Amino acid sequence: LLRIISGLVSPESGEIRWQGAPVRTLAEEYSRSVTYIGHRTAVKEELSSLENLRIANGLSGTSISGSEAQQALAKVGLAGRENLPARFLSEGQRRRSALARLLTCRTTLWLLDEVLASLDRAAGSLIESIIGEHLNKGGIAIVATHQELHISTDSFQRLELAAVSYSEAVSPRLPL
């Protein structure tokens, strides 16, 4: 579902719209306002967290300086390990280095697949607070998770997809 919303996959039936226009026709215009973090973290093993973060931002068109990246990484608890190639990081640390992108991107819509996977409780609540902050600033986050998310916000919607079959869950037009 997240991959369909992100525009990577076209839905079998139905249509995803962003501000009234179908995302397929918006294409790059739409990509500007979306950050998708899948279960594959897109963290390059040969590059350090710092390089990974700066390149990820550079690719999505929001170049950030070295110190900005450093701050974001420090916030997710990777201070002192910024220059270590990602292959020396643990799974949770890689995950956090990928999620540091949330702190530096300036997009409205966040699509997060299993954000809390392989994160410990402290990191988990940090991510929750980051998402919460994003929501309070008027952003949208669509999160797929099998863990409980504790986010303090008034606009919170839960979609239980376990019970419905995949195609059924997709077909209604999502009012984005």
Add this chain to the structure above:
Amino acid sequence: MFRWIIARDLTLAWRRRADVLSTLFFFVIVVSLFPLGIGPEAKLLSAIAPGVVWVAALLASMLSLGRVFANDYQDGTLEQMLLTPQPLYLVVLGKVLAQWLVSEVPLVLIAPLIGVQFNLERGTLAILFLSLLIGTPILSLIGSIGAALTLGLRGGGVLIALLILPLYIPVLIFGAGAVDASISGMSAQANLYLLSAFLVLSLVFAPWATSAALRISLE
């Protein structure tokens, strides 16, 4: 954005130098096997030189092409690239350019040196260099289509070769033809012009086809 892609791929290649060097050594060794196997007959060697060098270049480029998108596909970076706010055409062009710089340019640079083994004259070596310089970007561009189509398939390496090698034939004919012409004392101009025409054509259409193939592969 374009420069981020190139800078990124060049850094990655530098961190994985062994991969790049293996392609180069493959090329050097394949080409060097022929003079060793055939013996020191100067006339025969210079007659087969253009074909041998060019075929070795084709095979070497096959080796490196499998990696253009495969690594990025596995760790999810490719998804992110598809989601960037820039046209995919530019992303692909950047990646192909980086691949060419990393895997093909060293091969082009070393080719004249290798040509000496085949008793080629200086003028001919220059033409060999020039024809490879124009021809190898075409190989990268066309090859990227195959690399994108075979993403995520098992045994993709062989499949790329089957898909792409037939498409390389025109490049081979005109590339080797240019060197051949120069050996027999004719002008290589016509061949080089045609090769350049191919380059322009593939520069326009290949990234576009590759983008389409990538979208299909990632669905």
